[in-house]
Amino acid sequence: MENFVMHMNSGDDAHSYARNSGFQRFVISKTWPVLDKTLKEMFDKTEFKSGFRMIDLGCASGPNTLIVISHIIDTIKSLCKCDQLPEIEVYLNDLPANDFNNLFKMLPSFRRGWKNCFVFGLPGSFCERLLPRNSLHFAYSNYCLQWLSQIPEGVEKINKENFFATKTSPVEVFKSYERQFQRDFSSFLMNRGEEMMIGGHMVLSFIGRSSIDFSSEDACASFRLLAEALVDMVAEGLINEEDLHLFNIPMYLPCLEEVEAIIKHEGSFNVKILDSFEVPWDPNLYEDDDYEKVFDKYRSGIIIASYIRAIMEPLLSNHFGNATIDMNNLFEKHAQKLGDYIDEEMPSYLTLLISLIRM
Numbered sequence: 071m072e073n074f075v076m077h078m079n080s081g082d083d084a085h086s087y088a089r090n091s092g093f094q095r096f097v098i099s100k101t102w103p104v105l106d107k108t109l110k111e112m113f114d115k116t117e118f119k120s121g122f123r124m125i126d127l128g129c130a131s132g133p134n135t136l137i138v139i140s141h142i143i144d145t146i147k148s149l150c151k152c153d154q155l156p157e158i159e160v161y162l163n164d165l166p167a168n169d170f171n172n173l174f175k176m177l178p179s180f181r182r183g184w185k186n187c188f189v190f191g192l193p194g195s196f197c198e199r200l201l202p203r204n205s206l207h208f209a210y211s212n213y214c215l216q217w218l219s220q221i222p223e224g225v226e227k228i229n230k231e232n233f234f235a236t237k238t239s240p241v242e243v244f245k246s247y248e249r250q251f252q253r254d255f256s257s258f259l260m261n262r263g264e265e266m267m268i269g270g271h272m273v274l275s276f277i278g279r280s281s282i283d284f285s286s287e288d289a290c291a292s293f294r295l296l297a298e299a300l301v302d303m304v305a306e307g308l309i310n311e312e313d314l315h316l317f318n319i320p321m322y323l324p325c326l327e328e329v330e331a332i333i334k335h336e337g338s339f340n341v342k343i344l345d346s347f348e349v350p351w352d353p354n355l356y357e358d359d360d361y362e363k364v365f366d367k368y369r370s371g372i373i374i375a376s377y378i379r380a381i382m383e384p385l386l387s388n389h390f391g392n393a394t395i396d397m398n399n400l401f402e403k404h405a406q407k408l409g410d411y412i413d414e415e416m417p418s419y420l421t422l423l424i425s426l427i428r429m
């Protein structure tokens with residue numbers, strides 16, 4: 071099994087996740103109504119006098135993490151009378167290779183308004199146990215559960231120039247990815263089920279696909295176009311074809327039906343909301359601000375390639391070797407392909423939004 075190093079680009083330089091996660095921030099803002107409703111229901115029922123414990127699963131490193139926590143703390147403040155504000159414990163979870171140092175450095179400026187709030191970094195995989203039994207009230211996760219704990223065994227030999235389960239992958243590849251997702255998502259639910267108190271809630275959003283038939287749609291075409299840019303690099307003699315055929319990433323896009331089936335089969339949680347919404351590849355054009363937006367598909371191509379680079383660069387460097395692959399060249403090619411692909415209308419990703427309650 072090929073090893074992989076799962077983390078987003080570290081630090082806060084031009085290619086970092088911290089500076090290239092506006093897309094995920096846009097998705098986060100679309101989850102607020104469900105998040106707020108969930109917290110309101112919880113605080114209507116309980117005062118949490120002995121404290122409120124929550125976790126952000128797959129928090130990464132950058133402003134998004136702090137925006138999520140600030141929003142939750144502010145919402146709780148607005149739901150409680152001042153003298154009843156519970157002590158809040160916040161666990162920031164991600165894999166050990168995440169840039170926790172950068173995140174911790176950002177904390178002091180955010181913490182000022184957070185009275186009664188205690189923040190802890192929690193490195194580890196959310197497919198495993200992270201917290202003591204019956205200790206958690208609330209869990210949130212944005213754009214993480216599409217990441218698998220490993221690349222399914224054997225797929226590299228047959229997935230050729232594809233690097234995840236996409237419409238041009240052989241059906242066996244798709245089945246291997248599907249089984250890995252079933253295993254990982256079941257473990258995720260089982261472990262959260264053990265950690266969470268009865269009546270605890272989870273709000274989860276992640277990228278998915280709309281149809282059970284994976285070959286009928288070009289889900290995540292923006293990533294498929296990165297595979298095309300890698301194929302161009304092979305044709306130019308810049309990378310080795312065999313290396314490209316061995317490259318796969320631990321990402322799978324499930325549809326709502328399979329997510330629902332796994333939740334029911336695993337049995338720890340009841341479904342409160344199972345929904346989906348579209349998010350434009352370049353959400354800048356759709357944000358509610360005062361600027362007049364000009365549709366420029368090649369400009370959007372550069373923005374999309376930048377946030378995909380912040381996600382993919384560690385996986386690419388780990389596989390091809392930093393010195394072997396010219397990342398600037400690769401992502402310039404990618405941006406050009408994205409610009410060519412975008413039509414009059416901006417393509418979108420399907421985002422699955424799920425709210426669960428521990429039974």
Ligand SMILES: C[S@@+](CC[C@H](N)C(=O)[O-])C[C@H]1O[C@@H](n2cnc3c(N)ncnc32)[C@H](O)[C@@H]1O
Nearest residue numbers: 077094128129130134164165195196212214217
């Ligand atoms: C695209 S980022 C999303 C980060 C953040 N939630 C946001 O919305 O900006 C996905 C994050 O999930 C983390 N991740 C992936 N698999 C994980 C696992 N098994 N356990 C914990 N974190 C994981 C990655 O390391 C990465 O930081």
